[in-house]
Amino acid sequence: MAVTEGTVPFRGFHTWYQAVGGSPGRGGKPPLLVVNGGPGCPHDYxxxxxxxxxxxxxxxxxxxxxxCGRSAHQDAPALWVMDTFVDEIAAVRETLGLDPVHLYGHSFGTQVALEYMLGKPTGVASLVLAGPLSSAPLYQEEARRLKATLPAEVQETLDRHEAAGTVDDEEYVGATMAYYRRFLCRTDPWPHHLVRSLAQVREDVYATMWGSEWNITGNLKDWDVTDRLGELDVPVLVTSGRYDVTTPAVVRPIVEGIPGAEWVLFEKSAHLPSIEEPEHYRQVVAGFLSEVEAD
Known part of the structure; x- marks a missing residue:
């Protein structure tokens, strides 16, 4: 498949992109624009x-x-806010001529995609929300419940280092892996592209906007758009895993709040069915996109 790479001007800096399957905005089926999770994590996974x-x-x-990743890096905490990443979608679409487009968001990317869609952009054919959340407080509540299912010694290690502010300690990092291997990705070993993404996470961006999985202290701690989901008026596919950090309690209000939303639950997956059940996952997404285009 043809692969092209380049950069998009953004706020005096640049955003790096990669287009697989040909040049975007040149006819054919509407492209799929992927907004990955994070914040502060590159797309590789x-x-x-x-x-x-x-x-x-x-x-x-x-x-x-x-x-993060191959895009411009700046030490600019004032830019690590939701509006920056919403505006970035618009910049990528405009520069690459992505109209019409299917929009795909994963994890934090679903938060950005929801904010973008609530701004009523034109030319979006459909929306895929993978491992989504519409409420940070609800996500935190469920993450703390999942954390409580870990072995007692793991919980003690996490709590002790968080209280001491030593979250960079190797013992703490090791303890968090017990959580991630249950609720992020259950594939063993993890594939290189997932390891590569996680190794490049901008911890300062993540801390400014989020905090930790179960202790949201960043500027998104009160983020909640659940009451506005009824404003969405495009076809929506929601996907999540049986063992997902975005539990059914987190996902269900999204499905119920978006008119006509379809929900597919992947029984063998955690937060990354695109890795854990790749062929089945692509079949579901491809089928949804084809149905939208056939209407």
Whole structure:
């Protein structure tokens, strides 16, 4: 498959992108624009979605969000707010001519995609929300419940280092892996592209906007758009895993709040069915996109 890379001007800096399957905005099926999770995490872990471009006719566009990966890095805490990442979607779409487009968000990317869609942009054919959340407080409540299912010694290690502010300690990092291997990705070993993404996370961006999985202290701690989900008026596919950090309690209000939303639960997956059940996952997403285009 053809792969092109380049940069998009953004706020005096640049956002790096990669288009798989041909040049975007050149006809054919509407491209799929992928907004990955984070914040502060590059897109690499979602590269299995590139195979949605197989067979021709559709381009899959990835980008590294501003401040991480191959995009411009800046020490600018004032920019680590939701509006920055919402505006970035608009900049990528405009520069690459992504109109119409299917929009795909994963995890934090679903938060950005929801905010973007609530701004009523034109030319969005559909929305895929993967491992989504519409309420940070609800996510935190469920994350703390999941944490409480870990072995007592793991919980003690996490609590002790968080209280001491020593979250960079190797013991703490090791304890968090017990959580992630249950609720982020259950594949063993983890694939290289997931390891590569996590190794490049901008911890300062993540801390400013989020905090920790179960202790949200950043500027998104009160973020909640659940009451506005009824404003969405495009076809929506929601996906999540049986063992997902975005538990059914987190996902269900989204499905119930969006008119006509379809929900597919992947029984063998945690937060990354695109890695854990890749062929089945791509079949579901491809089928949804084709149905939208057939209407």
């Amino acid at each position: 979602l590269q299995d979605l590139a195979l949605l471009a197989e067979g021709g006719g559709r381009t899959v566009v990835f980008y590294d969000q501003f401040g």
